[in-house]
Amino acid sequence: MSERVGIEVSLAVAEAVGLCDVDVVAAYPITPQTHIVEHLSELVAEGRLDAEFIPVESEHSAMSACVGSSAAGARTFTSTSSQGYALMSEVCFIASTLRLPIVMAVANRALSAPISIWNDHADLMFARDSGWIQLVATSGQQAVDLSVMAFRIAEDKRVSLPVQVNLDGFIMSHVIEPLFLPDAEEIKRFLPPFQPLLRLDPARPITIGPVGMPDVYTEARKAHDEVLKASKAVILEVFDEFAKQFGRRYELIETYRVEDADTIIVAMGSISQTASTAVDAMREKGLRVGMASICLFRPFPAAELAGVIGRAKNLVLLDRATVFAGGEISGPVALEVKSALFDRGLSPKVANFLVGLGGRDVTQQNFEEMVERVVTAKNGDLPPYEFINVRE
């Protein structure tokens, strides 16, 4: 049985990855992700983890090394944040269409400029179209559990895609929480050995990553898209298996007091916890408010989300990344949500807010303001998005 320990979430994620018996870790330190790879390098140095730790010279090299090791059949992990993701992004797009099941923790951080080491979802959104599966943790425990599940999802033969586990930088990565760390035996039962679909092997040479002429590129992208679509069913299956074995159940869309809610706040990541507290406070004042948290951003669970929020009259959609689109369309999460609703003929009153940028705190008071804004506004009066908490 696993026991509950007080531990920093970054270290717990590293411990979980170590327990997954990862073969190769190639990473470059960057705040706020550093503690994760630092701890993995300690585990390797102390002989507690039998893995190859490749201290590369940049994130671009980190992901390149990961592509090579995963193609050679090694269970591979890396971690990054913000500018590090930006630098490695070229290779990330390659890893996914090559169907390499690399697992990467992203301690979410704002993108420069101005230089910011603090938390928002700019890197998560930057990775949106990279063809990876993107899981988003709402708590430290979930970050740990998703890190374990990520390997099983990624390596499932029906998937064979890289998986990102997003956890909010500092707000989650650097917080000490009481967490259940699964033990090695339990993980062994949950996570079968990695058996790649194809493998670089000198005894049986193959080519991974050839050129795709115009007569094959479309088919290659279609094949990737289909497998990403199909991964949702596998993710649900893995969540279910995890719940059976470890007793902690996760959903693609986590909800809080939505059943009779007129107004639903749609959030993603650790901000969901503040949102739940705000929901309780507003409920006490008699407002029928609920919260839905998106735990899977790619593939986007539109049907599940619409099922949860479709009956609400008002929606508060939160975006934790700036959108530079000219002001006439909404932020990235809101675009997905609106698209999911439009395709189902649903058109509640929607307010989209850009919040918590570059480490700006989002308070309970802010939530109350946002809910009031959508409740009192006349339909059609609300702009595509608004900044909250900005000094005029």
Next chain:
Amino acid sequence: MARESGIISWKELNPGTAITEPGNAAELKTGDWRSMHPETDRGKCIKCGQCYIFCPDMVYAKDEEGYYVQNYYWCKGCGICARECPVAAIKMIEEVD
């Protein structure tokens, strides 16, 4: 896998478009790119094999008489063979149709 001109369903592609049969580039018809093709004047040819050596697509093969014969399936019409032939035995002829 890489059938002639690559016409294949997305369902049949190897994961990540990997190539699992080494050497299958031989199946790729590079011959449909060309606008000119080389023809050899056997009266001039001294059977030196330069065309065979320089052709980037392995178009030439030696026949029983020692002449080098083109397989136009791969000839992309680059003209290197004609340029390199020491006795100017190879002429590039424009494709008609």
